[in-house]
Amino acid sequence: MIQDKVVIITGASSGIGEATARLLARRGARVVLGARREAQLQHVTQEITQAGGQATYRVTDVTRPEDNAALVDLAKTAFGGLDVVFLNAGIMPTAPLSALNTAEWQQAVDINVMGVLHGIAAALPTFTAQQRGQVIATSSVAGLKSYPGAGVYGGTKWFVRNLMEVLRLESAQEGTNIRTATIYPAAINTELLGGITHGASAQAMGALYRQYGISPDRIAQVVAFAIDQPEDTNVTEFTVGPTPQPW
Numbered sequence: 001m002i003q004d005k006v007v008i009i010t011g012a013s014s015g016i017g018e019a020t021a022r023l024l025a026r027r028g029a030r031v032v033l034g035a036r037r038e039a040q041l042q043h044v045t046q047e048i049t050q051a052g053g054q055a056t057y058r059v060t061d062v063t064r065p066e067d068n069a070a071l072v073d074l075a076k077t078a079f080g081g082l083d084v085v086f087l088n089a090g091i092m093p094t095a096p097l098s099a100l101n102t103a104e105w106q107q108a109v110d111i112n113v114m115g116v117l118h119g120i121a122a123a124l125p126t127f128t129a130q131q132r133g134q135v136i137a138t139s140s141v142a143g144l145k146s147y148p149g150a151g152v153y154g155g156t157k158w159f160v161r162n163l164m165e166v167l168r169l170e171s172a173q174e175g176t177n178i179r180t181a182t183i184y185p186a187a188i189n190t191e192l193l194g195g196i197t198h199g200a201s202a203q204a205m206g207a208l209y210r211q212y213g214i215s216p217d218r219i220a221q222v223v224a225f226a227i228d229q230p231e232d233t234n235v236t237e238f239t240v241g242p243t244p245q246p247w
Helices: 015-026 038-050 065-079 102-130 151-174 191-195 199-212 217-228
Strands: 006-010 030-035 054-059 084-087 133-138 178-185 237-240
Touching: 006 015, 006 065, 006 102, 015 030, 015 038, 015 054, 015 217, 030 038, 030 065, 038 054, 054 065, 065 102, 084 102, 102 133, 102 151, 102 178, 133 151, 133 217, 151 178, 178 217, 191 199, 217 237
Parallel strands: 006 030, 006 084, 030 054, 084 133, 133 178, 178 237
Antiparallel strands: none
16 A cells, blocks of 8 residues: 555655656655755655645755665654655766776765665664565666676666665564565666766767657656555566667
């Protein structure tokens, strides 16, 4: 059931996060939005509430443990609890390793790896204490297959894949009933392409997405499906992409 569940969403100012916030709110969830851009967060939150949904937000840098903890506190203060965290914030630096974009490597690890870890660390005490909860994370098809240009990005997404599976296994062993779902999107039209600084890579990825890209609403529907399963049922992984894309 989605109705009345309290759901934290990171990366919620655009793309998959925004689409998910809007869909879940329409279906009765109480959504807590986190991202770095306040103007966009405020706009999405206002539109949700004007449409009759329940939403609040906090400017959030997922690389900061205290920001993740503050999102959990906001969920409890505003809506009385926490049921789901959707760890969706991420970047997609794409370039050959020979380009030596080492600053981007570090940024990718900080956001795509540590950001997910900080989100889990913030939510896990609550989920453990109440003996239920759900963690959903956005990985990538680059977390399932190796692609030239995605050595570092793909590595961060492989990490998410392993982390989420271990979280599921440990929860089962510990009896905490924490459900997990990992999503592996292919070409989804979001703002990720705008962060690619390597010229040839940006051009190639842009052409790929123009040919195949589909709406982030498609991923939002998958998130809703995962949340809507009975509490005794865990659907662990979803690989989602455009039908004609040979990913």
